[in-house]
Amino acid sequence: MESSSLLLFFLAAITLVGAAMVFSSYIPPTSTNAVKFEPYECGIETIGDTWLQYTVGYYLFAILFLIFDVETIFLFPWAVVMRSAGMTGFIEILIFFAILGLGLFYGWKKHALRWE
Amino acid sequence: MGFNFYDFTALTHNIHVGLVEGFSPFMATTLEWVIVGTAYLLFVALFGLLLVYAERKVCAAFQQRLGPMRVGYWGLLQTIADFIKLLMKELIMPRKADRFLYNLAPFIVIIASFLAIAVIPFAPGLQSLDFDIGLFYLTSVSSVGVIGILLAGWSSNNKYSLIGAMRSGAQILSYELSVSLSLLTMIVFAGSMQFSTIVEGQRDGWYLFTGHIPSLVAFIVFLIAGTAETNRGPFDLAEAESELTAGFHTEYSGIKFAFFFLAEYINLFIISAVAATVFLGGWMPLHFGHLEAFNHAMDVIPPLVWFFLKVFGVIFIIMWFKWTFPRLRVDQILTLEWKYLLPINLINILLMAFIVLTKFHF
Amino acid sequence: MKSFIEYIVSIFKGLWTLLIGMKVTGKYFFTPWKNVTQQYPENREKLVMFERFRGEVIMLHNENNEHSCNGCGICEINCPNGSIEIISKSILTADGKKKRIIDQHIYHLGMCTLCNLCVKACPSGALAMGQNFEHAVWDRSLLTKVLNQEGSTIAENVKEE
Amino acid sequence: MLNEFMFILIAVMILVFSVLTVLTRKILRAAVYMLFVLVSTAGLYFMLSYNFLAAVQLTVYAGGIVVLIIFSILLTSHLSERAVMAPFKQSLFSALATLAGATLTLVTILRFSFIPNVGADPNFNITDVGNALVSYNREGYALPFEVVSILLLAAMIGSIVVAKKEPTLRDKEAKTDK
Amino acid sequence: MGVSSKKEFEKNDYPIIAEYEGGGIILAQLDALVNWARASSLWPLTFGTRCCAIEMMAAGASRHDFARFGAEVARATPRQADMIIISGSINYKMAPVLRRLYDQMADPKYVIAMGACAVSGGPFYYNSYAIVKGADHVIPVDVYIPGCPPRPEALLYGIMQLQKKIKKMKNFGKVKYQEAKPILTGKPAL
Amino acid sequence: MSEIKEVMFNSDRLATDEYLVNMGPQHPSTHGVLRMLVKLEGEKVLNIQPHIGYIHSGIEKMCEAISYPQIIHLTDRMDYLSAHMNNEAVALCVENALQVEVPERVKYIRTIMDELARLASHQLWWCVMGMDLGALTTFFYGLRDREMILDIFEETCGARLTVNYNLPGGVMFDIHPNFQKRVKDFVTYFRTKLPEYDQLLSGNVIFRERTEGIGHLSLADAIAYGVTGPSGRASGFSNDLRKHQPYSAYPLVKFNEIIDHRCDTLARYEVRMKEMYESLSIIEQLIDNIPEGDYAVKMKSVIKLPEGEFYQRVETARGEFGVYIVSDGKKNPYRVKFRSPGFSNLFALNKMAKGHKIADLVAIMSTLDLVIPDIDR
Amino acid sequence: MIQNIPLSYFLVISTAMFFIGIYGFLTRRNLITMLMSVELILNSVNINFVAFNKYLFPQHLQGHFFMLIVIAVAASEAAVAIAIIINIYRNFKSIDVENVDEMKF
Numbered sequence A: 001m002e003s004s005s006l007l008l009f010f011l012a013a014i015t016l017v018g019a020a021m022v023f024s025s026y027i028p029p030t031s032t033n034a035v036k037f038e039p040y041e042c043g044i045e046t047i048g049d050t051w052l053q054y055t056v057g058y059y060l061f062a063i064l065f066l067i068f069d070v071e072t073i074f075l076f077p078w079a080v081v082m083r084s085a086g087m088t089g090f091i092e093i094l095i096f097f098a099i100l101g102l103g104l105f106y107g108w109k110k111h112a113l114r115w116e
Numbered sequence B: 001m002g003f004n005f006y007d008f009t010a011l012t013h014n015i016h017v018g019l020v021e022g023f024s025p026f027m028a029t030t031l032e033w034v035i036v037g038t039a040y041l042l043f044v045a046l047f048g049l050l051l052v053y054a055e056r057k058v059c060a061a062f063q064q065r066l067g068p069m070r071v072g073y074w075g076l077l078q079t080i081a082d083f084i085k086l087l088m089k090e091l092i093m094p095r096k097a098d099r100f101l102y103n104l105a106p107f108i109v110i111i112a113s114f115l116a117i118a119v120i121p122f123a124p125g126l127q128s129l130d131f132d133i134g135l136f137y138l139t140s141v142s143s144v145g146v147i148g149i150l151l152a153g154w155s156s157n158n159k160y161s162l163i164g165a166m167r168s169g170a171q172i173l174s175y176e177l178s179v180s181l182s183l184l185t186m187i188v189f190a191g192s193m194q195f196s197t198i199v200e201g202q203r204d205g206w207y208l209f210t211g212h213i214p215s216l217v218a219f220i221v222f223l224i225a226g227t228a229e230t231n232r233g234p235f236d237l238a239e240a241e242s243e244l245t246a247g248f249h250t251e252y253s254g255i256k257f258a259f260f261f262l263a264e265y266i267n268l269f270i271i272s273a274v275a276a277t278v279f280l281g282g283w284m285p286l287h288f289g290h291l292e293a294f295n296h297a298m299d300v301i302p303p304l305v306w307f308f309l310k311v312f313g314v315i316f317i318i319m320w321f322k323w324t325f326p327r328l329r330v331d332q333i334l335t336l337e338w339k340y341l342l343p344i345n346l347i348n349i350l351l352m353a354f355i356v357l358t359k360f361h362f
Numbered sequence C: 001m002k003s004f005i006e007y008i009v010s011i012f013k014g015l016w017t018l019l020i021g022m023k024v025t026g027k028y029f030f031t032p033w034k035n036v037t038q039q040y041p042e043n044r045e046k047l048v049m050f051e052r053f054r055g056e057v058i059m060l061h062n063e064n065n066e067h068s069c070n071g072c073g074i075c076e077i078n079c080p081n082g083s084i085e086i087i088s089k090s091i092l093t094a095d096g097k098k099k100r101i102i103d104q105h106i107y108h109l110g111m112c113t114l115c116n117l118c119v120k121a122c123p124s125g126a127l128a129m130g131q132n133f134e135h136a137v138w139d140r141s142l143l144t145k146v147l148n149q150e151g152s153t154i155a156e157n158v159k160e161e
Numbered sequence D: 001m002l003n004e005f006m007f008i009l010i011a012v013m014i015l016v017f018s019v020l021t022v023l024t025r026k027i028l029r030a031a032v033y034m035l036f037v038l039v040s041t042a043g044l045y046f047m048l049s050y051n052f053l054a055a056v057q058l059t060v061y062a063g064g065i066v067v068l069i070i071f072s073i074l075l076t077s078h079l080s081e082r083a084v085m086a087p088f089k090q091s092l093f094s095a096l097a098t099l100a101g102a103t104l105t106l107v108t109i110l111r112f113s114f115i116p117n118v119g120a121d122p123n124f125n126i127t128d129v130g131n132a133l134v135s136y137n138r139e140g141y142a143l144p145f146e147v148v149s150i151l152l153l154a155a156m157i158g159s160i161v162v163a164k165k166e167p168t169l170r171d172k173e174a175k176t177d178k
Numbered sequence E: 001m002g003v004s005s006k007k008e009f010e011k012n013d014y015p016i017i018a019e020y021e022g023g024g025i026i027l028a029q030l031d032a033l034v035n036w037a038r039a040s041s042l043w044p045l046t047f048g049t050r051c052c053a054i055e056m057m058a059a060g061a062s063r064h065d066f067a068r069f070g071a072e073v074a075r076a077t078p079r080q081a082d083m084i085i086i087s088g089s090i091n092y093k094m095a096p097v098l099r100r101l102y103d104q105m106a107d108p109k110y111v112i113a114m115g116a117c118a119v120s121g122g123p124f125y126y127n128s129y130a131i132v133k134g135a136d137h138v139i140p141v142d143v144y145i146p147g148c149p150p151r152p153e154a155l156l157y158g159i160m161q162l163q164k165k166i167k168k169m170k171n172f173g174k175v176k177y178q179e180a181k182p183i184l185t186g187k188p189a190l
Numbered sequence F: 001m002s003e004i005k006e007v008m009f010n011s012d013r014l015a016t017d018e019y020l021v022n023m024g025p026q027h028p029s030t031h032g033v034l035r036m037l038v039k040l041e042g043e044k045v046l047n048i049q050p051h052i053g054y055i056h057s058g059i060e061k062m063c064e065a066i067s068y069p070q071i072i073h074l075t076d077r078m079d080y081l082s083a084h085m086n087n088e089a090v091a092l093c094v095e096n097a098l099q100v101e102v103p104e105r106v107k108y109i110r111t112i113m114d115e116l117a118r119l120a121s122h123q124l125w126w127c128v129m130g131m132d133l134g135a136l137t138t139f140f141y142g143l144r145d146r147e148m149i150l151d152i153f154e155e156t157c158g159a160r161l162t163v164n165y166n167l168p169g170g171v172m173f174d175i176h177p178n179f180q181k182r183v184k185d186f187v188t189y190f191r192t193k194l195p196e197y198d199q200l201l202s203g204n205v206i207f208r209e210r211t212e213g214i215g216h217l218s219l220a221d222a223i224a225y226g227v228t229g230p231s232g233r234a235s236g237f238s239n240d241l242r243k244h245q246p247y248s249a250y251p252l253v254k255f256n257e258i259i260d261h262r263c264d265t266l267a268r269y270e271v272r273m274k275e276m277y278e279s280l281s282i283i284e285q286l287i288d289n290i291p292e293g294d295y296a297v298k299m300k301s302v303i304k305l306p307e308g309e310f311y312q313r314v315e316t317a318r319g320e321f322g323v324y325i326v327s328d329g330k331k332n333p334y335r336v337k338f339r340s341p342g343f344s345n346l347f348a349l350n351k352m353a354k355g356h357k358i359a360d361l362v363a364i365m366s367t368l369d370l371v372i373p374d375i376d377r
Numbered sequence G: 001m002i003q004n005i006p007l008s009y010f011l012v013i014s015t016a017m018f019f020i021g022i023y024g025f026l027t028r029r030n031l032i033t034m035l036m037s038v039e040l041i042l043n044s045v046n047i048n049f050v051a052f053n054k055y056l057f058p059q060h061l062q063g064h065f066f067m068l069i070v071i072a073v074a075a076s077e078a079a080v081a082i083a084i085i086i087n088i089y090r091n092f093k094s095i096d097v098e099n100v101d102e103m104k105f
């Protein structure tokens, strides 16, 4: 019963974290003062908003990742049967990679792989 | 109930049968859950503590120091003291933080590592889940962990955290590709994703040795990508102390911080365990084709010991990386992945497929 | 093509330099007996300070509990940050003369920068640098010390002020 | 017993969190609720012992799409920012419309009795999936496999083109006169 | 020659914090456990201002290695640090920053004043217009380590004094851990 | 609050994607309490405003109230890594003013001590540089070797860091009998360790990637900002006072002034690494022929400088350090001004780091080798 | 198939999810949340595919592959959509549909 075992690990993790967090939020000493819950920034008040519209550079990698991730889900079943599939499998993957490699190459040439 | 240190199948089976016979089905399942859950919890907690201790000792040895010495014999109780202290430390909740997400983040990180650890085969019979898609399952559940990091960074309302979270988000995402692609190379070679089959397949020699150059390349790539995936140095720029103080967990204190810390070490264990299983034969003793005497001599060492020896070997190498190299810059990290590791990986898979095709392997 | 070859070469060169770095750290890892750590509280018995080490200012007393400070106050003047205060008192000597001698030689260890200027300046050589460094306390007031021990007197041969 | 329990748990989680996803005003929370929905769906697949699909669901949805969405939320929205909801009238109208649609569909579904194919319940494993993927006979999916690669290529090039676009004229204006 | 003073190594054993009164033996045991844990794992905040910071680094380096006390996990953020070693002078511009850092630390938190500057202003005691005359004017200090700079061993000794102090603290029972008030003793400020 | 306003006015505007981050006062990379207000766009540094004053202690003002030997105890605490050179500058200035000629032995001792202090400082710089770049082990190797120098200092001077060894007219004690042996041991030991430093860090591909071409400071800029010391020499600015205006025993030794024209972070790194070799060779040239003689000339117990203005500069590990004393003939100076190298070097940071990433800012800052109390006395 | 759980349960879940997604799509004003609603809709479709496959044609793999293709499409759609959304955000500093009306040029 594999799926129920998964629930088990789920529960184990939640118990561990939850119990420790509940324990830790009631037992240890606490104190408050005016600045304790302000954001920490090297001992100086933060200037301006703590929210940054952070560089766009990162999300392009997330997009590329997503696409390659989808690629891997097709590769996994392929990889398992590569031994038995023989030449067919090889040629298919060659085409698959060629097409995707094209995309990677395009991104490379377009400097999409360069973080700025 | 026979206890056999070389094969736990009988033991686990006996426990299962005993429970099923002795109790109603529901009770039996519950009891089994409690037993297995407790075992894993204990294992994770103790092994995490042990790893932290080992890391501190190993780094001390690299740096010609002694490391923790005064808490317990040779500092053995050091991490336990750390744990109790962290448990007894105040939890700070930044005022403007998003409470729900802020508290949720450690859960996600820990759950991801817990789900991943479920498929690791420790020894024959000591594996709770043996999916036919073992490796794929492992990469997929561990990919959820990054969400915890992103949430932690965003919800704590701190500039450093946000920068750190974005960095490590992009980094973990990118290197996940290399992890799965290098594992794919080995799946092509092994013809299976099931951990038990992979381990069995290495009875006559570990894949690292039998798989020619592609498996060596895959091993190196896996080590690099695995190091990056666990956010460890030289890829630790999410928590780059010299720039971002503590990165995404800057605002976390006490036990919540400890969970990020623990998750890092569980992930380290998982990565090393996978490397040990896929490339170094898991619990399979070192065998060479036809050297019967040698193989028998190797069989004397129990599989569990083999497994942990290999895991510690890989962990040691990863620690060695951390304590030797300078940190990479964020754009260099992404360049390394997208311009070096990814193309190498793709070509490597083709090479491996070709080798499998031509039966050019050992 | 050329850039492609460079690309390949750069991979191997990079890996090689990384290996060299790992060799250095590895060398130290596998020679743990060369560790340089001195375990402080454990090695306390054997711990030897260099003889010129400056740990604190002390006043030298001989076996008769006599010191040679005549209370001239030169050390107080020479101290750059006022760590020394001389409190003197008048006594009547045996021959009926009034004489000012040292009552308390107060020394603030918490402020002293261990610069050695007072020791160097003292005309009668009453002060010296002690080698104790274990001064940590819970309460700052304990760091203010009186250097002349209780009941100590001025040694005979010290020249008068 | 365990089965029912787990199924109900997962069903409740899916429904509750999908409702929360569309109702919450905090955008990042919506993404997190959606993550829960998707993970529960993966749990559903696990229950059906379609492990591969469950793992795919986790990899692509939870590990990929949600992360991407979170990334874009991090880029575009503020921590304390609240999503603007449609005016009440419009929400009411949409709610009624969806309710009507849902009722219609549910009635149709519940009135139809499916006869499950109980006899044959072979357990697929990944090898079968793989074999079907590489074979090009009638039961094979080699062609979709290659077509997917073209789809992915198109998506990749498309997003690179869009993302790498130079800042527009308006953007530059905004930079200078603000 | 060895360490000149013949003084007991175990000095400072005067009661500042009241002995455990009342409460069950279990609480006392728990207290001992928690105190042991806290004392054995003192993670410092990376904070150093002046020359003493260099000696603090030396204390962390291979020769002296305060990792032996479990104190090598220097945390850059006050949320995760247990103690703050004030190594160097604090001036009037820095004092609010120090206070803010201290305030932002999670309880329980400890402070070591390292070096003459942090104890009393040290070399800048007499004539300087800028330096706070002792860090305990800003935040409560647990252990004072004089010296300019104190040897790394002296810092280790100070850490041991702090450990001893922690082991005397009371956490359970009626009295909860309370933030210490600044004690101003010794030479008064100018 | 007022600070925020000031920033709002100073930075032309706060657009959505430009933001300000404080680095410091308490920040691991600033090696002290420097505060930098960094304006970033994404990870790109747009502007850096160093805010000093967090360690200001009024040393110059304090000097007006104390006597000359006591000043030395304060200069110890400015640039504590080159404490010995700082002290020597004051001592030389006073000696010049009084026209006292110190014995040869003193000159030799001072020069050897100078070079040892320079080595210790460069070692510390090296390990901190490695640590800033994330190679944590360098920190321990550097400090391990530095302990040997500190032992030498402690044996002879009595203290490890703030040695307070120079006095007007000489040094405080004669060298310890073990001194020469220890120094020679150290030189041979360190000559074997330096190549290891190179293998560990300098050759590393990650390190080179992170430093090459980063933080360019042209010769003109270096001169305009007054960037001296190794940082200036890496921009091709020949400014080694040991060559140009030799003092103590420097006229007697042969050594090269290391100049590099690449102007980037790697150049600054390599100049310092090569300077360590030069320092070793200087020490080797001097250590065997320390002449016999007094270790100090007898000075009056109260030193009074003649009326007038006196200036003396020396080369510390960070660059040119100058002491300017105005005396009105009393036992205290009328005014003292220090020209510290760190101050000028710091303000070139903005020029160098603009346009780079935050991580590069850290690297650039560590190659400048800043000691904050030196910047902000 | 799961014992004691009829197919219609799955269909009820997926229908509910589908219409929740529709509702979200209609009422949300924020492009990203609209995208999320679309993902919900696609996900509900997947559930149907899988459940039908399991209950009605357990010996075939059509459901599997339909789901895989849907996922691939969903991912590609999400990738391009996010790219467009961020581009819009960069140009308009807002991702509300109302404000995007002026996307004339």
Ligand code: SF4
Residues within 6 Å of the ligand: C068, C069, C070, C071, C072, C073, C074, C075, C076, C086, C121, C122, C123, C124, C125, C126, C127
């Ligand atoms: S210690 Fe020396 S200088 Fe000081 S008062 Fe006594 S005799 Fe005078």
Ligand code: SF4
Residues within 6 Å of the ligand: C057, C078, C079, C080, C081, C082, C083, C084, C111, C112, C113, C114, C115, C116, C117, C118, C119
């Ligand atoms: S050593 Fe220096 S600071 Fe200490 S008391 Fe003597 S003169 Fe004053």
Ligand code: SF4
Residues within 6 Å of the ligand: C113, E050, E051, E052, E053, E087, E088, E089, E114, E115, E116, E117, E118, E122, E123, E147, E148, E149, E150, F077, F162
């Ligand atoms: S006490 Fe002395 S060594 Fe320590 S910081 Fe102050 S001046 Fe420097």
